[in-house]
Amino acid sequence: QAVPPLPEALPGFVRYVFVDGLLRSGAAGSHPGLTVRSLRTPGPSSSATWGPCPDFPEARLALLNEAFATDALLIEAHANAAPAAIELVFAASAGAQAGASYPRVHVVLEASAELIVLERHMGAPEAASLVNSAVRADVGENARLTHYRLQHCAPRTAWFDTLTAQLAAQARYHLLTVGT
Structure with a gap:
């Protein structure tokens, strides 16, 4: 496809680009206040990094994502670093008969970190x-996402x-979702 x-x-x-759930391109190390890595790379296990799936009925689809995701992205914004901006592009090319895609992202802001995430699905x-x-x-505390x-x-x-x-004390999370 x-x-x-x-x-x-x-x-x-x-910018990081995923195609059918797999990381295809990214700019590792391009911002000093960020650590970004695919959970397919060596390091802490993805389950330890991701943590347990939420325990509420609406999270059933997240359990399927956890079971079938072949890649995930961990984004860490470090404490007191300069504000950063990251764009995530998720492109689905395969038809449902060939399989599904399971985009998976974990964003962690340490205390007083500032991050803008633009997530695009196409x-x-x-x-x-x-x-x-x-x-x-x-x-994290006093952080802004x-x-x-x-x-x-x-x-x-x-x-x-x-x-x-999950927000710590005095944390701020601003979310805007648009579907077209």
């Missing part, structure tokens, strides 16, 4: 894709999503 055309990269944002116009996304945000989520999948895409956030 063809990958849908990607939008232009945004100036000032570090699909090939002719594909009837199945996407099951899971995002977890842990926002601004999170934009743009869902622009093909008309025949079935898109499921679980978003969980």
